[in-house]
Amino acid sequence: MSIGNSPEDDRPSIANDGPSIGRALQQARIAAGLTVDEVSSTTRVRIPIVHAIEQDDFSRCGGDVYARGHIRTLAQAVGLNPDPLVAEYDAGHGGRPAPTPAAPLFEAERIRPDQRRPNWTAAMVAAIVVVVGFVGFTMFGGGSDKGKGGTSVAEGPAQQKPPAASTSPAPPKPPAPKPTPTPSDSAIAAVPADKVTVKVTAINDKSWISAKDHNGKMLFDGLLQKGEGQTFQDGQQVDLILGNAGAIELYVNGKKIDSKFQDGQVERLSYTKGDPQVG
Numbered sequence: 001m002s003i004g005n006s007p008e009d010d011r012p013s014i015a016n017d018g019p020s021i022g023r024a025l026q027q028a029r030i031a032a033g034l035t036v037d038e039v040s041s042t043t044r045v046r047i048p049i050v051h052a053i054e055q056d057d058f059s060r061c062g063g064d065v066y067a068r069g070h071i072r073t074l075a076q077a078v079g080l081n082p083d084p085l086v087a088e089y090d091a092g093h094g095g096r097p098a099p100t101p102a103a104p105l106f107e108a109e110r111i112r113p114d115q116r117r118p119n120w121t122a123a124m125v126a127a128i129v130v131v132v133g134f135v136g137f138t139m140f141g142g143g144s145d146k147g148k149g150g151t152s153v154a155e156g157p158a159q160q161k162p163p164a165a166s167t168s169p170a171p172p173k174p175p176a177p178k179p180t181p182t183p184s185d186s187a188i189a190a191v192p193a194d195k196v197t198v199k200v201t202a203i204n205d206k207s208w209i210s211a212k213d214h215n216g217k218m219l220f221d222g223l224l225q226k227g228e229g230q231t232f233q234d235g236q237q238v239d240l241i242l243g244n245a246g247a248i249e250l251y252v253n254g255k256k257i258d259s260k261f262q263d264g265q266v267e268r269l270s271y272t273k274g275d276p277q278v279g
Contacts, residue, residue, distance in 0.1 A: 022054040022057075024080065025074050029054075029078045034078060042077050043070075044241055044266065049061060049070060053074065062208070065244055067089060068089060068263075069264030071089055072085075191253050195233045195273065196235075196271055196273045197231065197252070198211070198232045198250070199229060199232075199250070199252075200224070200229060200230050200231075200248055201224075201228070201249045202229070205244060206223055206225050206244070206247065207223070207224050209224055210241040211230070212238070213236075213238065213239075214235070236272065236273070237270060238270070238271050239268075240267075240268070240269040240270070241267070242267040244265070245267040246262045246265055252275050
């Protein structure tokens with residue numbers, strides 16, 4: 001008598017490598033008792049994008065950099081370690097790209113000889129040679145003319161005039177070298193003292209940014225392509241959200257902010273007239 005298969009044999013097999021990225025994020029969110037709206041409000045990731053990522057659809061993220069940033073942000077919001085999820089994303093999307101080296105803000109000036117600077121040593125030597133030659137010609141030339149008449153009888157005392165003393169010109173003094181101006185540090189563009197001024201520039205890659213004034217009025221909300229920048233001013237405070245903070249160069253009230261932001265990292269910053277300091 002043959003024994004039929006039990007109902008358990010008809011169940012789909014479970015993958016050995018665990019849930020997908022989206023499934024893991026969804027399970028952790030549910031376990032934390034959070035709704036999609038709450039996660040979106042906390043992370044500033046839009047609700048449609050949160051739903052898409054939980055369905056393993058990363059096409060709405062705007063590229064691999066933003067997808068990694070969203071995965072990391074959502075994982076932190078629901079209490080997961082983001083590194084394994086980002087590594088899994090990289091493994092399924094061709095690996096993590098090599099970091100783009102930051103363009104240097106200032107190129108080192110090449111040291112080269114200043115061809116316009118006069119060589120005063122050579123000029124002095126040449127002047128001395130000319131003077132010595134002139135003095136020698138005057139002295140020895142006059143003596144030879146006098147020697148031609150040495151065998152003739154002197155006509156009288158009146159004709160025996162003492163040789164005129166040769167007056168040699170003093171060697172020319174080289175002009176005093178002009179003082180070399182000391183190069184000053186790069187001047188920081190003047191900013192109004194009664195306002196807070198924030199300048200944001202995407203230098204390494206594109207980045208989505210949002211800027212608001214102290215009343216919450218939106219000053220800018222959009223994508224900065226590589227090389228593009230925006231400047232914001234307010235009488236009291238400017239609030240920023242940087243979607244890909246590692247690509248951003250930031251100046252506050254004319255001074256550079258040297259924070260080490262990471263690619264794909266989302267940063268929320270606030271600056272006032274008394275800054276710079278990371279908000």
